[in-house]
Amino acid sequence: MKAIAVIPGQQNSIHMQEAPDPKPAAGEALVRVLRVGLCGTDAEINSGLYGEAPAGSDYLILGHENFGLVEAVGGAAKGIKPGDYVVASVRRPCTECFNCQHGRADLCSSGNYTERGIKGRHGYMAEHYTETPEFLFKIDEEIKDIGVLLEPMTIVEKGAAEAIEIQKRLPSKPRTAMVFGAGPVGLLAAAALRVRDLDTLVVSKEDATDTRAQIAKAMGCRYHSVQSSPLQELGKQIPAPDIVLECTGSSAVGFLAMQMLAADGILCLLSVTGGDKTELVHAAEINRDLVLRNNVVFGSVNASPTHYQLAIEAMKTAEKRWPGVLGQLITTRLPWTDFAKWFNRQVSGIKSTLEISS
Ligand code: BGC
Numbered sequence: 195m196k197a198i199a200v201i202p203g204q205q206n207s208i209h210m211q212e213a214p215d216p217k218p219a220a221g222e223a224l225v226r227v228l229r230v231g232l233c234g235t236d237a238e239i240n241s242g243l244y245g246e247a248p249a250g251s252d253y254l255i256l257g258h259e260n261f262g263l264v265e266a267v268g269g270a271a272k273g274i275k276p277g278d279y280v281v282a283s284v285r286r287p288c289t290e291c292f293n294c295q296h297g298r299a300d301l302c303s304s305g306n307y308t309e310r311g312i313k314g315r316h317g318y319m320a321e322h323y324t325e326t327p328e329f330l331f332k333i334d335e336e337i338k339d340i341g342v343l344l345e346p347m348t349i350v351e352k353g354a355a356e357a358i359e360i361q362k363r364l365p366s367k368p369r370t371a372m373v374f375g376a377g378p379v380g381l382l383a384a385a386a387l388r389v390r391d392l393d394t395l396v397v398s399k400e401d402a403t404d405t406r407a408q409i410a411k412a413m414g415c416r417y418h419s420v421q422s423s424p425l426q427e428l429g430k431q432i433p434a435p436d437i438v439l440e441c442t443g444s445s446a447v448g449f450l451a452m453q454m455l456a457a458d459g460i461l462c463l464l465s466v467t468g469g470d471k472t473e474l475v476h477a478a479e480i481n482r483d484l485v486l487r488n489n490v491v492f493g494s495v496n497a498s499p500t501h502y503q504l505a506i507e508a509m510k511t512a513e514k515r516w517p518g519v520l521g522q523l524i525t526t527r528l529p530w531t532d533f534a535k536w537f538n539r540q541v542s543g544i545k546s547t548l549e550i551s552s
Pocket of ligand 1: 346349
């Protein structure tokens with residue numbers, strides 16, 4: 195079969211190549227990939243910043259945001275049948291840690307997890323893949339056109355759900371939320387907060403007429419452009435939020451966000467910031483405010499099966515409440531042979547997909 199792969203560690207090594215046709219073992223499903231979503235992680239792997247080939251392979255098939263159709267099952271693949279639309283999760287457990295042994299590879303404590311398309315396992319930019327049902331999530335007809343957004347949706351669902359869970363320490367309930375960044379992750383985060391009926395402000399660099407701002411508003415968010423007043427000023431103009439989800443990809447914004455929290459508020463950091471940038475921060479002031487306000491700051495990566503189910507439900511709710519709005523996040527659908535256009539930064543917009551099959 196054809197696949198899009200990189201040589202991990204080698205800059206701009208992305209290419210299309212032949213790879214062995216996967217054959218489903220007993221209990222596995224054979225999935226035809228319909229499309230994959232492109233994300234910053236894919237770009238960073240192609241820049242040689244990280245990414246790891248499976249043992250014994252010198253290449254890594256890229257791609258972790260996926261959507262496909264079950265074509266065949268080897269033996270009895272529990273709960274999955276040919277014709278089902280599915281999304282496969284990304285992370286696979288290590289063999290040694292307690293959290294992985296208990297279904298929470300997203301909280302792996304050994305660091306020896308693998309991730310499809312990222313770390314030690316081939317991904318989904320290929321005509322087919324095989325997988326056990328344990329890691330496949332069925333997508334209903336009503337959200338199949340936006341099924342490719344499920345994986346990034348799970349990331350923000352985990353952030354939002356865990357923030358709310360941690361805040362059960364308080365007698366009061368969170369009411370107001372803020373999202374930094376109106377990229378795909380930021381807008382999905384806004385959706386996750388709005389389906390929970392939080393009063394949500396999205397803050398980003400695009401001006402208020404931009405599609406991203408329009409999408410945020412269509413979901414009932416307020417929108418603030420940092421073009422109209424910088425982040426440092428915003429804190430003085432609006433009431434401080436109870437929950438903040440940071441989705442800009444900038445570590446500096448993470449530190450600014452810490453200073454904007456309400457008393458008892460919580461900040462979830464979702465950006466996997468590449469590189470080794472250093473920053474001057476007001477360490478004493480930030481530390482003092484976090485202490486005196488009982489704030490919580492936590493990082494969150496990947497997602498558990500529970501978050502996949504939550505994300506499916508959140509996407510269905512979003513589709514009912516704001517029909518077609520999540521679909522507007524997909525601004526470019528490229529034939530997959532045109533992958534180089536995206537990696538060479540010739541494509542702008544919110545979320546791009548590679549259309550692999552129909
Ligand atoms: C993916 C996650 C993954 C993380 C770290 C993100 O882009 O969406 O599933 O765990 O990268 O590799």
